[in-house]
Amino acid sequence: MARISMLRFLLLCLTLTIISCMHLFFNCKETKDEVRNVPLHSQESEAMNNDVFIPNIPIHKNDTHELADDTNNPHKLAVIIPFRERFDELMEFAPWIHIFLTNQGVRHKIVVVNQVDIHRFNRASLINIGFIKSRGECDYMVMHDVDLLPNNPDLKYTFPEKGVHHLASPDIHPIYHYAKYVGGVLMLKMSDFALCKGMSNIFWGWGREDDEFFMRMKENNLQLLRPTGITTGYNTFKHIHDKVKRPRDYKRYGSQKQVQFKRDTETGFDTVQYKLASQKDITIDGAPVTVYNVELLCDIIKTPWCDHDKPK
Numbered sequence: 049m050a051r052i053s054m055l056r057f058l059l060l061c062l063t064l065t066i067i068s069c070m071h072l073f074f075n076c077k078e079t080k081d082e083v084r085n086v087p088l089h090s091q092e093s094e095a096m097n098n099d100v101f102i103p104n105i106p107i108h109k110n111d112t113h114e115l116a117d118d119t120n121n122p123h124k125l126a127v128i129i130p131f132r133e134r135f136d137e138l139m140e141f142a143p144w145i146h147i148f149l150t151n152q153g154v155r156h157k158i159v160v161v162n163q164v165d166i167h168r169f170n171r172a173s174l175i176n177i178g179f180i181k182s183r184g185e186c187d188y189m190v191m192h193d194v195d196l197l198p199n200n201p202d203l204k205y206t207f208p209e210k211g212v213h214h215l216a217s218p219d220i221h222p223i224y225h226y227a228k229y230v231g232g233v234l235m236l237k238m239s240d241f242a243l244c245k246g247m248s249n250i251f252w253g254w255g256r257e258d259d260e261f262f263m264r265m266k267e268n269n270l271q272l273l274r275p276t277g278i279t280t281g282y283n284t285f286k287h288i289h290d291k292v293k294r295p296r297d298y299k300r301y302g303s304q305k306q307v308q309f310k311r312d313t314e315t316g317f318d319t320v321q322y323k324l325a326s327q328k329d330i331t332i333d334g335a336p337v338t339v340y341n342v343e344l345l346c347d348i349i350k351t352p353w354c355d356h357d358k359p360k
């Protein structure tokens with residue numbers, strides 16, 4: 049009797065052991081299969097996400113390209129970037145501004161006008177070309193330095209109904225604070241830019257072209273508006289200008305010293321001389337960007353300062 053009970057007990061133990069082993073086997077298999085089933089690309093994209101640049105601005109849940117294409121918004125903004133050899137800055141600027149504008153429901157086109165000739169940099173002529181290239185598609189524009197990244201969602205890039213909006217106003221620009229300053233980031237209707245005949249083409253090298261445009265706006269009685277209620281002061285824009293790596297071309301040659309302070313009544317978007325070397329539609333971290341590679345032509349008689357003086 050005792051033997052039979054013992055045998056039954058052993059049988060029971062054996063059955064329990066087999067059940068436990070089977071349970072363990074199937075559980076482990078499930079876990080293994082789960083790991084194996086993770087598609088490789090999603091593991092990769094997670095790893096890559098750690099490297100993806102994310103702007104310091106709230107990204108709304110509904111942040112998609114749909115908003116940028118919102119057909120309820122009748123307006124479209126051309127973000128015109130005068131550009132030469134600022135690759136690192138553009139890599140940061142393009143996705144940043146694309147997300148920033150998308151969050152605001154601002155339909156936009158990012159236009160880089162890249163100067164590829166051998167002359168000195170001419171910011172105003174590049175902006176004129178940006179205007180010519182985008183006026184058929186956009187009804188307002190913002191001339192935007194590539195090194196100023198808007199860092200406060202209260203800064204609005206919506207249609208400037210009532211006048212010209214100087215977004216990088218002297219109150220909030222990281223380094224420039226004089227009252228008549230209109231550089232950095234200036235937004236206006238295409239029709240207002242055309243009214244001023246665009247910008248002067250005689251400014252080669254750094255500076256003064258924006259001050260001359262201030263005079264054009266004044267002459268045409270355009271109202272200059274500046275952002276109000278911004279509480280982030282000089283941190284409203286992230287400024288990514290390294291002045292050692294990107295020195296400014298302050299040189300002045302011959303009559304440039306005098307001419308730079310005068311109102312230029314002759315040149316504008318309708319007189320800018322250039323050759324379009326090529327056009328490229330590219331995407332930078334999800335941001336669509338149109339690049340115009342342009343060769344500016346210089347009238348050496350009128351503006352001999354378009355090249356640096358050769359050493360004698």
Ligand code: UDP
Pocket residue numbers: 129130131132133134169171192193194195196231232289295296
């Ligand atoms: N810029 C450029 N390459 C140059 C010089 C200027 O791309 O060699 C463009 C760029 O968009 C830059 C803007 O022109 O942000 C204004 O130039 P910069 O930043 O040197 O002048 P700042 O406004 O800081 O005095």
Ligand code: BGC
Pocket residue numbers: 224231232254255256257258259
């Ligand atoms: C120049 C402007 C420039 C500003 C910045 C002025 O002297 O003429 O072009 O944007 O300085 O401070």
